[in-house]
Amino acid sequence: MFENLLQRIISPVENIFREFGSIGLMFYQSIYWMFRRPFKFDYILKQMEFVGLNSVLVVVITGVFTGMVLALQSYHGFRKFGSEGLVGMTVALSITRELGPVLTALMVTGRAGSAMAAELGTMRVTEQIDALMVMALNPIKYLVAPRIIASFIMLPLLTIIADFVGIVGGYIVGVKLLGINEGAYINKTIQYLDLDDIYNGLIKAAVFGVILSVVSCYKGFYTSGGAEGVGRATTEAVVVSSVSILISDYVLTSIMF
Amino acid sequence: MKENTAIGIKDLHKQFGDQKVLDGINLDIERGKITVIIGKSGGGKSVLLKHLIGLVKPDKGEIWVDGLDIVKLNEKELNETRKKFGMLFQEAALFDSMNVYDNVAFPLREHTKLSEKAIERAVEEKLKRVGLLAFGEKMSSELSGGMRKRVGLARALIMDPDIVLFDEPTSALDPVISVTIEDLIRETQTHFQKTYVVISHDILGMFRIADKVAMLSNGRIVAEGSPNEVRRSNNEMVQEFMRAVKMPALSGGNYA
Amino acid sequence: MHRQQNISTEMKVGILVVVGIIILFYMSFRVGKFGVFREGGYDLVVFFDNASGLDPKTPVQIAGVEIGKVKSIQLEGYRAKVNLLIKDKIKIPLDSKIAVKAQGVLGDKYIEVKPGGDKKYFDHGGTIKDVITTPDFDQIFATVNRAAKNFGDTLDEFSGIIGPKEKENIKKSLDNIQTVSNDFKEVIRVNKENITLVVKNASVISGKLGSIVNDVEQGKGTLGLLVKDETLYNDAKETVAALKTISTDIEQGKGSLGKLAKDDALYNDARDTVKNIKDITAGIQKGEGSFGKFTKDEGMYNEAQKTMKKIQKGADGLTEMTPITILGTIIGTFF
Structure with a gap:
């Protein structure tokens, strides 16, 4: 009875550690296989198309509307102090530092991370991963590493697009719709926005790309339990990736800024 | 180990949780023959097969392939051994992202430096052998179960492996298709003279093609020998199996 | 994995990468402090x-x-x-x-x-x-605060002038008044409210004025920062003039009760003055006031000082007056 209770307390903690360990191990193996010949450029390219290109539209829409709503919200605040010119700065800083990388990562998690988990999960339950191993091919190298590399490269690219369209969206709402002085808007934006803000945002995005791809691949790679297991793995991949992204965002922010 | 042994299994143990799946398997698989391992569904047949190719590590025991105990090999050495194997999975395990042609060509592209021309020749030869030459452009999702298995067989054979493993090749197929797959296995084996290891619960179908049969029950090999030897075995499990599939027409009414 | 498909994938990914890098360069260039x-x-x-x-x-x-x-x-x-x-x-x-x-x-x-x-x-x-070193807003606000506190202190001092001794005198006076004719009582009764109001306001105002004068004497000129309003300045000037008239009247008349009570002009003067002063103080409190000008204007300052002295003298006179002045009576009824 008592042992049972102890077991029920210990085992979830144990599982968390085991999971962290497995994710870390998978990341380590991926790094190891990334630098072993032959390089699977066509696989990486395919994943870049999948993670990057196919996410462009959703990222652009997210970015534009985020910028627009930021402009609208901050306008009402700044108008009370007669400093509407700061709207541009607020939009630009919020987007480049936080919302660009984070929202892009979350959108890509929803779109591509879930698909990664589902794909790898399906490959696992239909023994395609075993088939690769039987062919003396390392599934980490063929399946996981290209996805991580592609996410690592594409997330910053998507983020810079989101940053740009977000700032443009803010500009349209702020200057064209709300009639904020265009010169003040642009100059304040340029004055307060540093290159570091943009670059740190992109570094964040690259880290998020690694996190979401490693977690999603891990969840897919170790799927068990047939079609139902694939569904569960997909859900877990999205949830765990999103939460990890938000947590690591705090950590990264506290380190960077 | 005898000269003509392709795979030697010694005292193999595997346990999942509290369940003993393999409890001391001893089996020699003869070179250039079709060995069928018969057992109940969920009786550990697939686990045994996966041990042979290093997908599952045993808790205890040895598996000898060409003078190497593959249990003790590291990943790189294991991959060298795996290149001698081909495997047809239960659901064929074709890659969804590729069409039939690319699926079959995949091992060649990854492991050899052959020109696309040479690869094409090899792939077409194998596809012709399984009767699917016209289906190269199809995606695996467009194929029926039987066709998928045939593509899987073509892929398993593409590297001209010494040993081919079959995981339930006729499960989930209708009887007519099952027979064609069985015939294909027999036919290709006769042609290439490789070592085939088949696991199945389809005792009647397999008895048609087997050179050697091993009966797996409760984690042990309870009977082995030629199909006729096994059929006449008075082991309880074998008898149970034989009774279960008894059909007057096929069994010749001997047990009426 | 067709060759042709691969090429288009390469193209598409390539375009995306190039677009991303162009945007990055553009933003870096715009934002970059190439200054x-x-x-x-x-x-x-x-x-x-x-x-x-x-x-x-x-x-x-x-x-x-x-x-x-x-x-x-x-x-x-x-x-x-x-x-x-x-x-x-x-x-x-x-x-x-x-x-x-x-x-x-x-x-x-x-x-x-x-x-x-x-x-x-x-x-x-x-x-x-x-x-x-430019004074920052914190310092300015601190100064204004101090000035406001001084207003209050001075007001307290002024009410302190009417001490127990004075009250005693006023009581005596009241006893005397009770013996005076019914007319007198009637007048008081009819005008009581107005008069108390006048005197109350007058005392408040003179208190405030006193503090201003104090501040001015102490050289707390920062109030000048607040000042820009011309009309308020003029108001103040008029007020001081009016105050002067009143106090002169009081002095000269050593006023029999009847005179003040019946003298409409004086009464109205007093009321206007009170109103003016009220406006000014309100103005100061709002911070729009013309006190700077007021306090910096030498003539104005002197006028105010003189007026204050007269008011004080008037107040001093109260205690000595027999028969008592109307002002004394009214203050007595109030305090």
């Missing part, structure tokens, strides 16, 4: 007693034009040592002054350099010594 930090420049040092609101990259301006930035801020001794990076092409004369300014009440701080006329210029590493 001071890239061009280089020379260092200047300045010590401030208070560098709050200054950050690295805070702009340094001459005549509203950016000429450099704050490079770093450290504490040296107990003062803020601020390193400035000034563009190379900007030469700053040795006798220049420097100040921390803010763009409006809530605006950002910046550093303003007021160039001098010297023909010699600062070199790299030079220290600008002539720091103008």
Whole structure:
């Protein structure tokens, strides 16, 4: 009875550690296989198309509307102090530092991370991963590493697009719709926005790309339990990736800024 | 180990949780023959097969392939051994992202430096052998179960492996298709003279093609020998199996 | 995995990568401070007693034009040592002054350099010594607060003048009054409310005026900052004149009760005055007042002082007066 209770307390903690360990191990193996010949450029390219290109539209829409709503919200605040010119700065800083990388990562998690988990999960339950191993091919190298590399490269690219369209969206709402002085808007934006803000945002995005791809691949790679297991793995991949992204965002922010 | 042994299994143990799946398997698989391992569904047949190719590590025991105990090999050495194997999975395990042609060509592209021309020749030869030459452009999702298995067989054979493993090749197929797959296995084996290891619960179908049969029950090999030897075995499990599939027409009414 | 498909994948990914890099370069170019930090420049040092609101990259301006930035801020001794990076092409004369300014009440701080006329210029590493300390808003608010407190104190002092001794006298006077005719009572009864009001207001006002005068005497001239309103200034002037009239009247009349009660002109004067003074004090409280002008105007100041003296004299006179003045009576009924 008592042992049972102890077991029920210990085992979830144990599982968390085991999971962290497995994710870390998978990341380590991926790094190891990334630098072993032959390089699977066509696989990486395919994943870049999948993670990057196919996410462009959703990222652009997210970015534009985020910028627009930021402009609208901050306008009402700044108008009370007669400093509407700061709207541009607020939009630009919020987007480049936080919302660009984070929202892009979350959108890509929803779109591509879930698909990664589902794909790898399906490959696992239909023994395609075993088939690769039987062919003396390392599934980490063929399946996981290209996805991580592609996410690592594409997330910053998507983020810079989101940053740009977000700032443009803010500009349209702020200057064209709300009639904020265009010169003040642009100059304040340029004055307060540093290159570091943009670059740190992109570094964040690259880290998020690694996190979401490693977690999603891990969840897919170790799927068990047939079609139902694939569904569960997909859900877990999205949830765990999103939460990890938000947590690591705090950590990264506290380190960077 | 005898000269003509392709795979030697010694005292193999595997346990999942509290369940003993393999409890001391001893089996020699003869070179250039079709060995069928018969057992109940969920009786550990697939686990045994996966041990042979290093997908599952045993808790205890040895598996000898060409003078190497593959249990003790590291990943790189294991991959060298795996290149001698081909495997047809239960659901064929074709890659969804590729069409039939690319699926079959995949091992060649990854492991050899052959020109696309040479690869094409090899792939077409194998596809012709399984009767699917016209289906190269199809995606695996467009194929029926039987066709998928045939593509899987073509892929398993593409590297001209010494040993081919079959995981339930006729499960989930209708009887007519099952027979064609069985015939294909027999036919290709006769042609290439490789070592085939088949696991199945389809005792009647397999008895048609087997050179050697091993009966797996409760984690042990309870009977082995030629199909006729096994059929006449008075082991309880074998008898149970034989009774279960008894059909007057096929069994010749001997047990009426 | 068809060859043709591969090429188009490469193209598409390639286009995306190129677009991303172009955007990155464009934004970097727009945002990049290809100004001071890239061009280089020379260092200047300045010590401030208070560098709050200054950050690295805070702009340094001459005549509203950016000429450099704050490079770093450290504490040296107990003062803020601020390193400035000034563009190379900007030469700053040795006798220049420097100040921390803010763009409006809530605006950002910046550093303003007021160039001098010297023909010699600062070199790299030079220290600008002539720091103008501008009062910040905190200090101004503190001053205003102090002034307001002084108003209150003076008011208390003034009411203190009517001490127990005076009250005793007034009581006696009241006893006397009771023996006077019914007419008298009637008059008091009819006009009581108005009169008390007048006197109450008058006392409050003179108290406030007194404090102002005190402040002025103590040289708390900062109120001047508040002043711009011409009409308020004029109002104050009129008020002081009116007050003077009243107190003169009081002095001259040593007023029999009947006179004040029946003298409509005086009564109205008093009421107007009270109203005016009320407006002024309200104005001051709102901060729009013309007190600066008021207090800085020498003549006005003297007038006010004189008036105050007269009022005080009037109040002093109360205690000596027999028969009592109407003012005394009314104050007595009130206090």
